[in-house]
Amino acid sequence: xxxxxxxxxxxxxxxxxxxxxxxxxxxxxxxxxxxxxxxxxxxxxxxxxxxxxxxxxxxxxxxxxxxxxxxxxxxxxxxxxxxxxxxxxxxxxxxxxxxxxxxxxx
Amino acid sequence: xxxxxxxxxxxxxxxxxxxxxxxxxxxxxxxxxxxxxxxxxxxxxxxxxxxxxxxxxxxxxxxxxxxxxxxxxxxxxxxxxxxxxxxxxxxxxxxxxxxxxxxxxxxxxxxxxxxxxxxx
Numbered sequence: 001x002x003x004x005x006x007x008x009x010x011x012x013x014x015x016x017x018x019x020x021x022x023x024x025x026x027x028x029x030x031x032x033x034x035x036x037x038x039x040x041x042x043x044x045x046x047x048x049x050x051x052x053x054x055x056x057x058x059x060x061x062x063x064x065x066x067x068x069x070x071x072x073x074x075x076x077x078x079x080x081x082x083x084x085x086x087x088x089x090x091x092x093x094x095x096x097x098x099x100x101x102x103x104x105x106x
Numbered sequence: 107x108x109x110x111x112x113x114x115x116x117x118x119x120x121x122x123x124x125x126x127x128x129x130x131x132x133x134x135x136x137x138x139x140x141x142x143x144x145x146x147x148x149x150x151x152x153x154x155x156x157x158x159x160x161x162x163x164x165x166x167x168x169x170x171x172x173x174x175x176x177x178x179x180x181x182x183x184x185x186x187x188x189x190x191x192x193x194x195x196x197x198x199x200x201x202x203x204x205x206x207x208x209x210x211x212x213x214x215x216x217x218x219x220x221x222x223x224x225x226x
Binding site for chain 2: 091
């Protein structure tokens with residue numbers, strides 16, 4: 001099983017600041033990596049697939065990068081609605097999720 | 107608009123069974139693979155099971171293999187998850203998700219989830 005490790009577990013950021021979230025795979029997942037945003041009581045929302053392609057309707061402030069084993073999700077200027085938990089997800093070999101990064105208001 | 111509506115969750119005793127359903131609309135259901143993903147209380151997301159567009163291929167996580175069965179009825183645009191021999195650790199919100207992708211399946215739309223509580 002491919003293990004996905006996200007860091008940090010919690011990220012405290014002020015509105016308007018940049019947030020950088022990391023995800024590492026225990027073996028290469030090529031570019032088969034997605035990012036999701038999840039708020040309590042809501043359905044998870046696809047942000048990025050193919051490591052760097054924004055999903056339909058996702059604002060340009062969200063960007064993804066990386067390939068192989070190291071990936072990054074960047075939120076260029078945090079808005080109030082962006083405070084949530086973010087998960088990376090590999091779909092190269094079966095399906096596994098990272099443990100999540102909570103982005104909270106500083 | 108894609109909509110996925112789960113139902114069938116509830117409180118069940120350990121060792122019992124439940125069948126979850128996911129009613130899909132807003133897309134051609136029979137053309138897409140589908141999956142179930144769960145979230146235990148205070149935990150992250152865990153993939154449970156997936157099924158291809160026709161129902162001819164299914165995949166299960168080791169944690170549920172032999173106990174859970176995924177299926178679909180393309181004539182009714184509905185996805186199912188039959189859960190047998192339930193354990194306390196199966197307590198979670200269960201989400202259905204529409205799959206997309208060529209080289210692998212990611213999940214582009216999700217339902218709101220249905221809560222399954224297994225009492226020991």
